[in-house]
Amino acid sequence: MSGLSPATLRVARSVARTLFDPGTGTPVPDARLDWTTTELADYATKAGPRTSNGLRLIFLGLQLLPLFVIGKFARFTSLGFEDQLRYLRKVELSRLLAPLLATAKIVLSIVYFEHPDVLAEAGVHPTCMLPSNNEPIAWKQPEVSR
């Protein structure tokens, strides 16, 4: 079956909110998380059932493992924000579980960092990722004939 269930998308949204939190006290805007979730759902559907099933398993793993990583008997989405941060940090540095978070981070990052507001915050002009004939090219070189 292609696509992600609402439950999986809820976990993904929660992981994204924690992963990409800037640490400034202002959380990631809900609209940006909604956009990320929608894009992720579309991506998983188009990537096919094997990818969708893999992502379901990965987010299920992240949802259920806090007990074994930080000793909290709770699902990831039920943890407080600080515990979520602590949990993901430990997973990232675990030689056993790091690939789990790495995969989640890859799929979340590639959609999240396409949001134009996010690029602007990173100080990058969207031209490098969204070039069009109407925008300046990123690199100037001598004119070449086609």
Add this chain to the structure above:
Amino acid sequence: MSGEIIQGRSVEGDLELRAQVCIVGSGAGGAVVAKTLSEAGLDVIVIEEGGHTPPEVYGKYRPTETLRNLAREGGTAVTMALGDSPLIAILQGRTVGGSSVLTGGVCFRIPESVTHRWATEHGLPGFSEKELEACYAEVEREVHVETVPEHMRSKSTVLFGEGMEKLGYGMKPLRRNTKGCCGCSRCNFGCPHQAKLSVDLTYLRKALQHGTRIYADCRADELLIENGRAAGVVGRLVDGPTGHVRGKFRVHADTVVVCAGSLHTPLLLMRSGLGKRSEVLGRRLTLHPASRVAAFFDTEVKGWQGALQSTYCDDLEDEGITFTSVYAPLNILAAAVPGVGSAHHERIRKMGQLAVFGVMVHDQGGGSIYKGFGREPFVTYRMAKEDKHKLFRGVKIAAEAFFAAGAREVLLPFYGFEPVKSVDELRALDPRTVPARLGECAAFHPLGSARMGSDAYHGVVDPNGQSYDVEGLYVADGSLFPTSIGVNSQLPIMTVATRIAWGLREKLASKAPVSVAS
């Protein structure tokens, strides 16, 4: 007579088609065969599983839109690791033009050491550079292979080169199939300026001009074989990226050329009951496992400004290690930036100071392909011990080069490892503490799963690409390479496909119909 591209998603009902030649796959190999044979007046049909997205459309895609619409499994196909081996992501195109739409455009000829081995160890003479010169020349002319000029090297590439020189290694310029490249580093996601001359812009356009019909959204399921002879292909019409089936097709042709790529060509042959005499169908897949090393500098780098790939170092070619410049759109790079929360955010804010370079291993070939449960194959890979050492050594050298160039922090491609902040810390890293399964690897050059051989036991096809099992059946893609080649495979695939196509042309052209294309 002009050909056309027909999209299966727009077809009502089933398709029953006839041609002299049916080619499965419209990538580097298939496009070459289509153009060559249709120019000779043959009636050619190309069957392509992916959809047709014009370059003016994919040139405006965001990177994930490209992955969703043009890449197989959204770019997430991975090998199943056996033993202490990394998971290896394999990027393949699934679109008219195949993987050539998604390559960095790098063009190398097959090294003489490799073709010498083919001749002496595999009984396959005739592939030396001199013997293939006419084929190389034609391909290089058709796709406009040129050396990347020095002024197009990104600062990321320049910094790495400076570091390598301090370590005593030399960098060389790369050649790519480009014309008018402006250096926006988007090659892997579809060139926005039609400057990277993938086969949809070159060979396929000429094939269409000579009457080739390309059927997109058509997934080949099985080859038709009658009395030991190729008789055509059957499959399904699919509805765009979701792959939902909407009908069937049958192509009647007494010459079939399979160019579905190293993961799907053996699958199609297996599903058609072939390869039973050979020990190698679906085996000995080589991947050129590659990793990236990234480094933060205190100065602005803006690595996306410049040609995506412009230099390489082959000083360690004898050890099977190559360093190749590379970059990626920021959303792709952000995925590899370590840290959670504020630690990640701090590094993201400094992406303009990030440099990246690639390490590639000329591998022994530990991959195998099996029929999966759905439409995709199940691919396993066991990395040879020597290849693990090569990867680790290559990564360490690349990291040291970045420190030599002044990097303040280097991100190693090993899951669970913190960035290193000094060359002493790097040198203290013991390979025994870095299992290969924690390596972050990708592969862009799968080869060898339906290889050429001097007989039916050691090969699936003969040196002319003809199947040992079925008359009139050929293979003309990367799957027929008998070994890994240690360099980017696009140009070699097109060159060997040219050799096969010229042979086929000679054999078949006398049977061409009277009315030929203009």
